[in-house]
Amino acid sequence: MEQRTIAFIGAGNMARSIIAGLVESGYPADKITAVNRTPEKSAAFRETFGTNANEDGIESAKQAEVVVLGVKPQGMEELLASMQDVDWSNKLAISVAAGISVSRLSEMAGTPLNLVRVMPNTPSLVGEGMSGLYAPESVSDADRQFSGELLSAVGKICWVNEESGINGVIAAAGSAPAYFFLFMEAMQKEAERQGFDKQTARELVQQAALGAAKMVVANPDIELATLREQVTSKGGTTAEALNVFNNKQLTETVSEAMQAAVRRAEEMESLF
Numbered sequence: 001m002e003q004r005t006i007a008f009i010g011a012g013n014m015a016r017s018i019i020a021g022l023v024e025s026g027y028p029a030d031k032i033t034a035v036n037r038t039p040e041k042s043a044a045f046r047e048t049f050g051t052n053a054n055e056d057g058i059e060s061a062k063q064a065e066v067v068v069l070g071v072k073p074q075g076m077e078e079l080l081a082s083m084q085d086v087d088w089s090n091k092l093a094i095s096v097a098a099g100i101s102v103s104r105l106s107e108m109a110g111t112p113l114n115l116v117r118v119m120p121n122t123p124s125l126v127g128e129g130m131s132g133l134y135a136p137e138s139v140s141d142a143d144r145q146f147s148g149e150l151l152s153a154v155g156k157i158c159w160v161n162e163e164s165g166i167n168g169v170i171a172a173a174g175s176a177p178a179y180f181f182l183f184m185e186a187m188q189k190e191a192e193r194q195g196f197d198k199q200t201a202r203e204l205v206q207q208a209a210l211g212a213a214k215m216v217v218a219n220p221d222i223e224l225a226t227l228r229e230q231v232t233s234k235g236g237t238t239a240e241a242l243n244v245f246n247n248k249q250l251t252e253t254v255s256e257a258m259q260a261a262v263r264r265a266e267e268m269e270s271l272f
């Protein structure tokens with residue numbers, strides 16, 4: 001892929017996941033700058049990943065060809081307002097923030113940004129990210145291609161044609177690792193209750209999750225329902241467990257949870 005200088009401003013959990021995946025994929029660490037207000041946090045990027053790192057978002061943005069805005073949505077307005085001296089005209093900006101539109105980000109910057117919105121997720125850390133991207137028509141093919149390749153270096157990508165599609169990506173992928181972690185946490189707890197030590201309980205659960213995910217990936221032509229049925233012997237144990245999930249309306253609960261994530265993203269659009 002093309003190698004441009006990239007500054008990650010607000011290098012926290014999400015930016016760290018992308019940076020780790022990028023460096024692991026062979027992107028030159030010296031083309032990456034991680035900026036965090038806390039010196040210990042920025043130093044950790046230098047030490048762990050060999051990237052440049054500092055606490056000066058404005059200077060780093062000025063020097064970079066690509067600026068990834070990685071702060072929390074609550075901090076975005078303050079960050080962009082502090083960057084009035086940055087000449088955005090020849091830069092590609094990438095925002096990973098939930099709930100802030102392209103037009104709102106430009107308003108915060110006080111100038112029309114050449115901006116791609118990305119909704120990544122933390123498995124980017126291990127090269128298994130899933131990112132949704134949205135670019136307004138004004139973004140060039142070269143910048144679209146670069147953004148797509150950047151996120152492809154840390155996982156899979158999909159483009160959405162409407163900006164509202166980003167909120168759907170949040171519900172199905174951005175927030176989704178947390179759903180699976182919660183499910184696994186609950187399973188680990190119960191396995192411990194049933195007598196396994198913590199480490200064994202975790203191994204039982206994580207390996208089952210990994211195996212299930214790998215089976216899904218390895219069998220794109222087999223419906224998820226069929227994979228489920230293959231585990232479920234008539235009159236057996238799985239059927240009993242699934243009955244409990246169905247009686248407690250797991251499917252409806254999952255829908256409600258995903259809808260709540262979308263609603264919150266929409267709400268944030270009016271807050272920030």
Ligand SMILES: NC(=O)C1=CN([C@@H]2O[C@H](COP(=O)(O)OP(=O)(O)OC[C@H]3O[C@@H](n4cnc5c(N)ncnc54)[C@H](O)[C@@H]3O)[C@@H](O)[C@H]2O)C=CC1
Nearest residue numbers: 010011012013014036037070071072073096097098120121
């Ligand atoms: N954590 C996740 O799984 C995902 C997060 N996102 C988005 O990523 C963004 C960041 O989220 P996290 O990484 O979880 O938050 P975080 O709190 O871990 O990272 C943000 C970092 O920015 C630093 N920071 C704040 N203001 C700064 C400034 N003016 N200059 C330099 N550094 C500054 C903070 O010290 C913090 O370390 C959010 O907008 C969120 O919507 C998107 C997809 C997934």
Ligand SMILES: O=C(O)[C@@H]1CCC=N1
Nearest residue numbers: 097098170174175176
């Ligand atoms: O919880 C959040 O708002 C962010 C966006 C997707 C994952 N984390």
